[in-house]
Amino acid sequence: MLHTVNKSPFASLTLTQCLNHLAPGAAVLLIEDGVYGATAGTGAGTQIASCLGRFPVYVLGPDLEARGISHNQVVEGVVTVDYAGFVKLVVEHDAVQSWL
Amino acid sequence: MLHTVNKSPFASLTLTQCLNHLAPGAAVLLIEDGVYGATAGTGAGTQIASCLGRFPVYVLGPDLEARGISHNQVVEGVVTVDYAGFVKLVVEHDAVQSWL
Amino acid sequence: MKIGILVNEGPYTHQASDSAYQFAVAALKVGHGVHRVFFYHDGVYNGSSLTDPPRDDRQIADRWSKLAAQHEIDLVVCVAAALRRGIRDQNLAPGFRISGLGQLVESGIQADRLVVFGD
């Protein structure tokens, strides 16, 4: 299952709620305001980092750029993808769950 | 200043953010999904309770009823008002800040 | 007292428009004046003449129109927000008018209180 999160973790509890429900085979993709969660050195970034050992985490590049977050600010191990990569992730997983 | 909060504290960080900015003379009114924050025995309810010594907290009755929260579930000391009471609070305070 | 109201969300989707309406009714009931209701962001959708909700549901655009007629309330839809969202004179409900953001600022200046309802 591919899980997408589109909310800022500094405003909404959605990221935490998503991470609490990951099962084997899950991957997480941060999009829209959700990409703020990938910022290294923040509380959300630490949550993401501690998740990485068990689940891959991706972040949408165009949404990072829109928000002025450079690659060196992103938590190490989080993989940046473009929209084509987003499509690829959707295809590679059996289903998609959007955490709205 | 009358501060209104309309978000559930179990989904959004808004209640906490509002409570962190109260200055002398402030009052808080919980409306819409914000009324869930008045539930006794929850994390949000504890936050509200610890705020009560310094600032009055009100909750909109019709929004409580809509959500099935009975008066005995509301944090002690929080005052329930109807829409007329909401209007009165607006009139009694110099200005209103809606935490959206 | 003269009260101004700002509504930032459309009808039905968020409670903002409902809360604003109930608040306005309560204010009028105790003798306050509702100077103006300004509709911004998705709030402009409140002014659509084409909404047709289920019969047993509240008729949000209609009740704003009626309240405005009864109490001579100025219902202003922001022109820039409305154009962006497809609200124009041709689909504007009775009692609403389309105007600029200056009307919101003016409401803040002239009213004794401005109350904001949104998401």
Add this chain to the structure above:
Amino acid sequence: MKIGILVNEGPYTHQASDSAYQFAVAALKVGHGVHRVFFYHDGVYNGSSLTDPPRDDRQIADRWSKLAAQHEIDLVVCVAAALRRGIRDQNLAPGFRISGLGQLVESGIQADRLVVFGD
């Protein structure tokens, strides 16, 4: 692969419609089929023919119409959600059609993947 898309929010206010559009374009580019885009909740506002955003901004309704024409994509606006919000045949943009929620469920059954964009 056949992909279905659900859009829950209106244009401009939330990024959902933008993300859905960019995703659809990317999927088509690599050869996948976009089976249907279903517009629900405030998503129905995407189908308004009356939007007139600033010239230098993206034209959201138009680009959905064009994408649908180029790739024969079925753009379906939920009838119940649309009536509630004032979207009808008279203000429906080209390429969109109004139909029932069954079209969303059918999309879930027939598409290989269903991707949801919302608030």
Add this chain to the structure above:
Amino acid sequence: MSEGDGEATGLVKKFLFVNRKAPYGTIYALEALEVVLISAAFDQDVSLAFLDDGVYQLVSANNPAGIGMKNFSPTYRALEDYDVTKLYVERESLAERGVSEDALIVPVTVVGRAEMGKVMAAQDVVLSF
């Protein structure tokens, strides 16, 4: 219902409707329920998940008359008539909010967070609003 039958393809997929938002403050819960009712006509394997603020949707004491809205919680009772019986409610979400299982309007299966994660992982189509 003919709509479902007419579209029958023989495919039966596992559909999950994820309910994470409170009722009344926004329309998502109500409009989600409308999709669930329609989906019942398509002979699919339908489950509903209630977690986070979504558990509030099922509170039997909800009464929005004072805010001018219709109470749609009783509609959840109709789900059984449509053979939609897999309603999963998350224990941690109830506890955090001080909502007791007895306060819910329909019989549900209360599951822990880890099990809810497994329910989610087992689906073919996940609809969230």
Add this chain to the structure above:
Amino acid sequence: MSEGDGEATGLVKKFLFVNRKAPYGTIYALEALEVVLISAAFDQDVSLAFLDDGVYQLVSANNPAGIGMKNFSPTYRALEDYDVTKLYVERESLAERGVSEDALIVPVTVVGRAEMGKVMAAQDVVLSF
């Protein structure tokens, strides 16, 4: 601008625009800025507060070309020409998000949370979106 002058009542109120939402994910920040620019024509005492996710609005590196949107951050630079110079940014909000003051597109007054509370308390009209 004539609109402000034409409506002049002699009253000068303290207006505060509260910005708590991130840009681009929703339109609130952009449309809030449009009101601020209009308000400048009314000769009022205008302040802007940026706290919580609102601080992201001022990040100079924002570049939404890849998502098809216009970059409106440079518009904050125009505020000075309209004599809107009281921009308060909350220190704790910046720190929590790992955003440095140097990353902001305009000069601002960075204040602590308690002081931000006092700025809010001193207003006549508070607009939030």
